[in-house]
Amino acid sequence: MREKISIISLGCARNLVDSEVMAGLLRQGPYEVVSEPSHAQIVLVNTCSFIDAAKEESLDAILEVSRLKEEGKLRTLVVAGCLSQRYSEELMRELPEVDLFIGTGEVPRIVEILQEHQQNQRRHYVGIPSYLYDHATPRRRSTPSFWAYVKVSEGCDHKCAFCIIPKLRGPHRSRPIGSVVEEVRSLAEDGVKEINLIAQDLTAYGRERRDGTTLYGLLRELVSVTGIQWIRLLYAYPNFLDESLLSLIRENEKICKYLDIPFQHVSAHILRRMRRGKSGSAVREALARLRQAIPQLTLRTSLIVGFPGETEEDFQELLDFVQEAQFDRLGVFKYSIEEGTAAALMESQISEEDKERRWQELMEVQADISRRKNEALIGTMHRVIIDGFDPETARFIGRTQAHAPEVDGVVYVDPSPARTKSGTACRPGDLVEVKITQGLDYDLIGEILDA
Template sequence: MKVGVISLGCAKNLVDTEVLLGKLKSSGAVIVSDPKKADVIIINTCSFIEPAKAESIDTILEFAEKKKVIVMGCLVQRYKEELQKEIPEVSAYFGTESWDSILEFLRLKPKEDIKRILTTPKSYAYLKISEGCNRLCSFCAIPIIRGRHRSRPIEEIVEEAKYLADQGVKELCIVSQDTAYYGRDIYGKAHLIKLLQELEKVQGVKWIRLLYLYPTEVEDGLLYYMADSEKVIPYLDIPLQHISTDVLKSMRRGYDENFVRKFLDKVMKVLPHAVLRTTFIVGYPSETAQDFQKLLDFVQEGHFHWVGVFTYYQEENTHAYALGDPIPMQEKENRKEELLRVQKDITYKKNLDLVGKTLDLLVDGFDEELGIVPVGRIYAQAPEVDGITYIEAEKQLKPGEVITVKITQAKDYDLVAQCL
């Protein structure tokens, strides 16, 4: 049986896809990269916000009438009955974490102790440490889709990290819905530092990057640990969502502007070379023009190297749904573009500050256009979401190498470096 798998959505979804690929291959299926050559196509869907739902549905419709299609993941978890009714051409629908049920449907026998098949470059891999979320943010449907927070045992995570290192992975990107909350459910308290201590012992791993840290969960001890760590790099991905206290209160985030400012001051005091990434939502129902201006002014202060911006979409069964959707989409898009335009200049200035510096760089592969220029990332660049560094080198470089470079040029989002 030839199976093609299409993965949509976030890095956490990609890990689920890689687990499925491992199970399929171990059960005798042949994995093909070209869907046209597949007997069966499995689509792992996303339903985070409206554009993600639309992409998932468009992908399903693209293949449903041409091939035997199985649909899995977040969209099915949330809208299975509607999907079965509206797109009956699909052979079967499965929710999240339904790998063995899919194998059973395909009449493939699942095997024990199966390792995931990596789809990322050899240099890095995502390591999912928990599933679900206990937060009650007014705009977010993730707890509805993924359920309550469920941490994986440290021993299980470390075992997977060793497997990844054996595959040549040099950077572990730690992901979950709420990374700093790790361990509270199974150990009775936050255990992220303990987990990091064990991951640092894994031979072959050079960098450990923390993604998706909820602001109020980032304890002082974690910052001090990062400051002393040889492998946990000073990069923090902390989704703030807004700076207006009124908007944050309506969002049910559990903090205000004063907290955010004190928190950022503390981070830079403990980790003066920290790179910060955050995300904001514009067009939230209660966001006034004054609230947006406050957010714009806050971003202009230059705290962040990287900023992602989402326009608000009304999600049924969330607390904010009752607030309606009063801000026109065009106004939301205008706010998003203005915020990104401001941040673009800030990112460029921060990149300029790196010119002349000597840094370690992790080689990912080669440029997408010609496939001949080596590219990689310094610690300030997370895979897929941030910029990349183009490498000028006289010697042959291999993906997964950690090399020393001198930054020679800054672009809007990317860098150019000379291999030393």
């Protein structure tokens, strides 16, 4: 009989892909992957440790699963991912209920590790990460059938003062173009219409290979894959978005006019301390260049408040910048001290009260910007991919090219009387024409227009 294993995946989309790969490998082995931890003999928690909140979420999940073990419902508890990579020895001492700790580079060995594990034998498997999956790697997708994440590279070579990712994920390494294209072709054959390309830094794709591999070259190949309707770029740096790449994004209808670029701050003083290599004027110039190159661009960014040394003047400059830049999407993080980073050793740490106040102020400004942008869309037409149905509002839920899955708002879609009468309601994955009728803080409401 196949043993049952349940995987709890926490953190970012890149971590989710690792969970999907482990699920695929486990299914090839003597395991059955189940959704409910209470129905499994083995539970694997794939963790995140990027910031304090992520670490707390990971620890809470581990402790919740450990109760199943205490009740005798679970035989083996496995902790994988960034938390294990970073703290395996400490966690071995602090969490005796955990049997195995697996680092980020051990994903392809998951079956081997479980097979060699013996009852009451606790071990940790953590090395220097070098793993990178390819098109031939089995993968059990957990996203809806019509969209998928595709991780084109792993690791990071940037030296940002606040970030621990290079130590957790290793140096930057890219998949060959052919491998990515083969995976996307396979996904298209399975009915996937939307591809979301992910990496720590998409614009670094291919740079270390020194064989001419570039993001531009990859996109040129991907747009020719039959069946793929949308290709979205997530996690890019502005430094390496050259004119040829921007032109391709602008001109090809399959590539979403959407970029997620983490500017982090605008104060020259803070950017220097962050080791971001940009002045405030350079950030503004990059923003202007992007919008000029792609007039219909939807731009998401992330910012950090409360970085060590951030004065009230620095924060006011950031607040003014957000008002000036009018970002379409904005994520704001409160800086948290991360051991092993340069910023953790900096003086002039900011109080939690000031971080919270600054976060609230920025989010209030952005909510107003977002609402006004959404209200300006009333009466306009958009192609929407249907994600599902919301019984509470009796509306379908969907997204435009301007809405990345899981992180952005949605479009609530009123079904048309004609479709309701004829019984041709929308199905998940359908692409429909929608007229926007209402704009909310982060979401839109619209109605389907039938031909």
